[in-house]
Amino acid sequence: MNDITISIQDKTYRSRHVDDRQHQAIADLQLGVGRNEFVCLLGPSGCGKTTLLNMIAGLDSHYQGQIRIGSQAATAKIGYVFQNPRLLPWYTVRQNIEVVFAQTPPTALIDSLLADMQLSDVQQVYPERLSLGMQRRVAIIRAFAINPDILLMDEPFVSLDAPSARQVRNLLYSLWQQRPHTVLFVSHDLREAIALADRLIFLSPPPMRIVSDIPVHIPRDLRNDETQIEAFRERLLSEHPAINGLL
């Protein structure tokens, strides 16, 4: 049974530039994501991946079609890690995490997440005093802490240097294994996607459609093995040459 069912006939927006032309972002998109599945969306920049995540998150409702989340979309808890951290600068790291709770925030869970992400020492610090990498980790904790039904992540590791990106990726992965939930992860890094995902969805330039939908069969305990990832990547690119043009 699907956890997210996406069926979009048309998503068009008017360009904000002078020409005032209509741009079709999504023409026809059918996608089902299973419960606790980790799905990576890959495609050229500007192909509408962020638009799609915003539509799933309920931030954008100007489209023709339907997005169903679980049984009732309105009450589904969604954790959204945006491309930029989007922390409230007037609150400390800890307050930024606690503020998203409608009821009392779970102190023990937040403590352990902060420890996992190595942020315990800076929890009383204001975000603008932290590096971008630390801010991103706070944003990830914020999304995880609410124990979301669905986790949306929009290139959360972009603009991090390679070692930090790998570190945060490993942390994310272990968090997800401890508390599995449905993940939609936008990336443009194929290796990263293979290391994380159950399924890779390759998307075309706008109007966006699905080019290919490829399951990743590497066992979970081998995902840290670079040679496995590399082997999968090469096989993928040789079997589906069209993908090369999308990355």
Added chain:
Amino acid sequence: MLTGTFKFNHTALTLLSLLMLLGIWQLAAGLANSPTLPYPARVALVFWQATQSGELPYHLGVTLLRLVVSFSIAMVLGCAIGVTLGNNKTLDAFFDHWLVIFLNIPALVTIILCYVWFGLAESAAILAVVINKLPNVIVTIREGTRALDKDLLEMAESYRFDRKKTFLHVIWPQLHPFVMAATRSGLALIWKIILVVELLGRSNGMGYQLHLFFQLFDVASLLAYTFAFVAVIQLIEWLLLRPLDRKALRWRR
């Protein structure tokens, strides 16, 4: 270190500057030798007597009360209208012309019209001040609303913040500097308008008293009231506005 000997600390500098002003006044009063420019000591004495008799505190209190009431009304209304216009392009385009007209009506005209239409009453006086101040607040808060960070609003929406929570945690902290700016410019403006309002149509308050002193050519009393006035404004700045600023801006780098 080299300039250390010439560097006064802040308090000494303030003191020296004020003493200098007092010295110039003393000198000018000596040279003029006229009742229209009394010595500082004479003004101090008048100030003391007026305070003792309760006359100065009464009129200052009346003016302060008018200030608080009209300021509060103007701020609450101005914030509400400013946020609405900042959020709604059509309404904003419609009412923008009204705002421009009201911004450019001289304060004196509003005051006279209010007294003519509503009589020489307290409510007319308050209304006149509010009408003068309101457009400024609206324009400032509208700017603040337009500058709201859309990214943070989306964050709040995706994490299902309700309206109250979004306002308290996301919108208000961003509006705060604009509200403070409106408060500061508002106080400065209202102080001045309120005196004219009192001068034209009230039988108490600072403006009424100043008018009386003018007719009696009582410059010493006029100056004594003025200093009380200036002191109160400074007290508001130090005791109320500065601490509010500090509290709200401690997160800034």
